Amino acid sequence: MSERYEHLSIERKWQKIWDDAHCFEAKNDFTLPKYYALIEFPFPSGAGLHVGHPRSNTALDIISRKRRMEGYNVLFPIGYDSFGLPTENYAIKTGEHPAKVTAKNIQVFHDQLKMLGFSFDYSRELYTSDPEYYRWTQWIFIKLFEHGLAYKAELPINFCTSCKVGLANEEVIDGTCERCGAPVVRMVRSQWMLKITEYADRLIDDLDKVDFIDRVKTSQKNWIGRSTGAEVNFKIDGYDEGLKIYTTRPDTIFGATYMVVAPEHPIVKALAARISNIDAVHEYQQMAARKSDFERSELAKDKTGIPLEGIYAINPATGNQIPIWISDYVLMGYGTGAIMAVPAHDTRDYEFAKTMGLPIIEVVAGGNIEEEAFTDCASGILVNSGFLNGMQVEDAKKAMIDWLEKSGIGRRKTNFKLRDWLFSRQRYWGEPIPLVYCEHCGWVPIPEDQLPLRLPDVDDFKPAEDGSSALARATDWIHTTCPECGRPAEREIDTMPNWAGSSWYYMRYCDPHNDKCLADRKALDYWLPVDWYNGGMEHTTLHLLYSRFWHKFLYDIGVVGCPEPYMKRTSHGMILAEDGRKMSKSFNNVINPDDLVEEYGADTVRAYEMFIGAFDQTIPWSTAGVKGCRRFMERVWRLQDMLIEGDGIRKEMAAAVHGCIKKVSDDFERMKFNTAIAAMMSLVNDFYSKGSVTREELRTLLILMNPVAPHITEEMNELIGYDAPIYASKWPICDESALVKDEMEIAIQVNGKVRAKMNVPVGMEQDALRELVLANPEIIPWIEGKNVVKFIAIRNIVNVVVK
């Protein structure tokens, strides 16, 4: 009889063996076939590892372990995204230095990850708040600055009233702060911006070069929001500049019955003298200014606005005078801040026209504009539109743009929703921006040999009341000299956002200890691009877009040799609590990985998280399910007691064993971990039915199972007498010939319904099979007296169609 399955001692034993053998460290031999597997590195929060982390980690740990057994030189690194607000907020509350808090949290994470048995290359562990790391984050920023991609702009920013920090548009959720939920107000500040918009086209087009799951590609495209249309200048009497608008529907210009400008539009000021109701207009502007962007969109249902009385625009297609309105449903930040309104074919314009009693002219036939705007581009035919009449929408768009360009009124134009990346944070716990301001020379980068520009030590990490970072109080640090002219200068006191360090960490892993450059070019050329990147769905817009942007920039300046950082991107689903809600301290429903590993073992936890359901779906936790996986481990453990004499795979078990090899190998690649584990459970059930197992049969199972449950499988491998550890073994190969049987069961359908089953020899001729099937006594009653019109035999299904 075997001893009890003592998961704690077994897991500790093997973790030590792996450590001592350094067996999961990537080799710097660039002649070997390589595989780079990457998981999103965690933010080391004080709460420790969440049960969501092992889901992503185990998935790529499985891939990494399998790849090593397949002979690849695998890089599967780990690090910590260690700058960030939560740590700073904790430091503010407790007075403990964020660097100390971070070091403690990293230690906890590190220990927890080891405890779960992930085969990370710990020799390459890094963290973004390490000066030796952020030295290169700063270096990249300087390069961006030197290439004109970082610039300062006076901008109204989103300012969180509670965190006292500026937020990117993307971090504002429903008018509140993404992190703390406090209201966000607008405040004008001088901010560092990165010109991500310059890369908008390539960020969309190059998605064709990579293998991202569709959902991710779609979200990238939607976020960038490319639209094509035309920029058109509408003439205004006595005002040479005219009014420039952007439209995606140039085909509908004949139906433009009025125009609308954003409340902040400069034309109001420029033509104020001629606007007869200018006082009312000013009043409207002030009212709009008081609303945040969020409120402006919230109040969408009741459209407001007033006409600019006394001025008119000329519709370039019809030559008619049309009124100009001012309304906050038009945003200054998109396009030109002005639109031509075609109420018949745009729902917002339709609503506005109905409310204000403005004319609605149908120019695309096919809908019912008495009822609603007709916006369908596929089926409409142009009417009331001069030379466009009778055309399809798409043809009319082209014809109109040609006409606009020929007559000098407008031009083809592509627009993006994507805006430049607000890169400044008024925070202490981030990378200092390595620039100084000199009265004489302007903004000047710090010389590269002076990097890293370290964060100065301060006692109080709280931002100043005016919203500046705690660095504003580090006056000794701020006052410096200009690297160019030597005169007194001041350092930038804004820091970088969290996204900075995570935008290039996958490069640093290739050569993490390099102190000459961010990574050696040879190492980058060898390891990049990342072969498989997995992470949360919540990072598929921002983080992924930002890091692709930085990568493309570094590609352009010759730092890396490939245009995209990640070849393949997948995303895992979230794990909810057992009650179906998010796991949260406030619901008191958090499951702690430490307790699980203690009670059931790392192997069980890993197996459960992979067995729980489809990898990309959101799934609630189930403690009963964990117990089921533990039971599976015990069943595997007891296979030792069923060992019989003789080696090799028995003939009668060959199909089951090789079928399992095939299924598990394929399913791991497709991230169908749940069905891979199901297949292994079935094989174990087969051994139990048989009541016996040979050494080689068992070893095959152990290897297949090893990526999921690495400790128990190594232990058993040793117990049944194999010297070579599994991590140094070869991945088994399915012998297809073992799967071939001489006989198979077929299901016989009559008119699509299963009426009988029978065994037939494999590879029968169609005619012989037909004869056999039609003679089947169970089938005869169903076909008697009828004509067999068709006989279809595919795989193990036969369908007899009778009439």
Added chain:
RNA sequence: GCAAAUGUGGUGGAACGGCAUACACAGCGGACUUAAAAUCCGCCGGCGAAAGCUUGGGGGUUCAAAUCCCCCCAUUUGCACCA
């Protein structure tokens, strides 16, 4: 409002257009035990008297649909006047 994803037993979920419910969980029965736990073995979707019907609902394509197409409903997520 727009977009995407999802919808299959009591539960988590399987199913290259080809026998719907694999594998688990829970439940039930048996063996073992003084007993319980553990373990092992077996049973286990619903409705219907039956023929049959049944993958959110309704249509369609096909010899054959959970799967493909159209319409609708529900849930979740993301976005929200993007011209």
